[in-house]
Amino acid sequence: MTAVVIIEGVVILLLAILVGGLLKSHAEILRQLNALGVSEDGSVSVGTSQTRPKTTGFEKAPMTTLSGVDLAGGSVSMSLDHGRGNTLLAFLSSGCLSCETFWDEFGGEFDLPTPDTRTVIVTKGVNSESPSKLRELAPSKVPLLMSDDVWDSFRVPMTPYFLLVDGTGMVMGEGAAASWRHLLGLLRQSAADAANPLHLDTEGRRQFTDTQLRSAGVHPGDPSLYENPLDEK
Amino acid sequence: MSRLDQSGIGVEVPPGWEGSISAGGLQLLADGASEATVMHLGSFPLPVERGSFGSGAVELMNHQDIFMVLFEYGPDSVGTALFAEEGIPRNLQARQFDRNMLQRALPGQTGLQQFFTYRERAFCLYVVLGSHIDRADLLPRVNSVLDSLEIQ
Numbered sequence: 001m002t003a004v005v006i007i008e009g010v011v012i013l014l015l016a017i018l019v020g021g022l023l024k025s026h027a028e029i030l031r032q033l034n035a036l037g038v039s040e041d042g043s044v045s046v047g048t049s050q051t052r053p054k055t056t057g058f059e060k061a062p063m064t065t066l067s068g069v070d071l072a073g074g075s076v077s078m079s080l081d082h083g084r085g086n087t088l089l090a091f092l093s094s095g096c097l098s099c100e101t102f103w104d105e106f107g108g109e110f111d112l113p114t115p116d117t118r119t120v121i122v123t124k125g126v127n128s129e130s131p132s133k134l135r136e137l138a139p140s141k142v143p144l145l146m147s148d149d150v151w152d153s154f155r156v157p158m159t160p161y162f163l164l165v166d167g168t169g170m171v172m173g174e175g176a177a178a179s180w181r182h183l184l185g186l187l188r189q190s191a192a193d194a195a196n197p198l199h200l201d202t203e204g205r206r207q208f209t210d211t212q213l214r215s216a217g218v219h220p221g222d223p224s225l226y227e228n229p230l231d232e233k
Numbered sequence: 234m235s236r237l238d239q240s241g242i243g244v245e246v247p248p249g250w251e252g253s254i255s256a257g258g259l260q261l262l263a264d265g266a267s268e269a270t271v272m273h274l275g276s277f278p279l280p281v282e283r284g285s286f287g288s289g290a291v292e293l294m295n296h297q298d299i300f301m302v303l304f305e306y307g308p309d310s311v312g313t314a315l316f317a318e319e320g321i322p323r324n325l326q327a328r329q330f331d332r333n334m335l336q337r338a339l340p341g342q343t344g345l346q347q348f349f350t351y352r353e354r355a356f357c358l359y360v361v362l363g364s365h366i367d368r369a370d371l372l373p374r375v376n377s378v379l380d381s382l383e384i385q
Contacts, residue, residue: 064248072255076237077235082250
């Protein structure tokens with residue numbers, strides 16, 4: 001009887017240590033996700049990641065010309081400020097489990113909630129990634145760029161990670177997404193925020209207004225800026 | 234401005250443009266055919282699926298857009314009459330463009346094809362402009378790119 005009690009006690013102790021360890025690791029995961037802008041319910045934050053100095057929430061992308069290589073080893077240059085539509089940058093890797101769903105989704109027919117949006121998959125360069133594995137994963141209709149420079153410039157904190165950039169090279173939103181549903185939510189929220197600059201500070205609203213005017217063809221010094229609307233007949 | 238360098242071809246990509254140079258290097262394929270080195274440059278977002286001479290891309294051009302191709306032919310083309318012109322074409326003129334030069338004729342567009350040899354390599358330069366009427370206005374951008382084109 002005593003032996004049974006001792007064994008039970010040891011088992012209970014081991015279980016307590018196990019549960020304690022699991023709780024501790026769970027707390028650590030939540031802490032790190034929170035630091036990256038992902039809340040406990042899986043939703044993601046928009047605006048600038050906390051791993052990058054936050055400025056206005058509607059800021060110029062760290063680079064607007066993306067240079068790298070494609071899966072065939074060719075040299076590639078892509079533009080984010082081409083003046084046409086948005087670009088969704090999807091930072092993925094061949095080894096991350098969370099990326100698998102996005103490789104699958106981008107490989108099929110998919111619709112994004114933001115209109116006129118081109119998707120570009122960005123992976124690390126050939127020294128850090130497996131081109132052969134990427135060839136198995138890469139969708140045929142979505143461009144894939146391998147570049148350590150792009151990865152470093154955008155300070156990608158984790159994979160999968162996404163940025164929505166408008167046609168002038170301004171970041172509309174960014175964040176991590178654990179699922180396709182979360183990504184669509186991030187895009188909807190980014191588009192809504194970009195259309196409503198109230199959440200921005202003064203500098204952010206100034207940049208937002210400049211961008212909107214530029215996209216409408218109104219540049220600094222344009223006479224229309226100095227017209228008094230009350231003078232119109 | 235970024236620069237593309239691949240397969241002995243180098244070119245400056247103007248801001249807002251996109252481009253690629255394949256790593257073909259005239260590799261001999263299993264069926265005996267060779268895979269050409271192809272350079273694409275466009276003043277607009279280039280689709281991932283596009284033909285060597287721009288099918289799939291030229292359809293997306295507006296009247297202010299430019300699409301440029303440098304296509305390398307095999308060594309057996311060197312010395313033939315078609316590639317008799319020596320040197321990289323530069324300083325193109327509006328009168329050289331013709332709607333009939335287009336691989337894929339689309340309303341309003343115009344094109345140019347020039348076959349040439351440079352350093353024992355045979356090429357075709359193919360340029361598509363979004364507007365035949367505005368070709369003189371678009372040409373400085375084309376010639377600026379050609380000024381930066383280098384072939385080893």
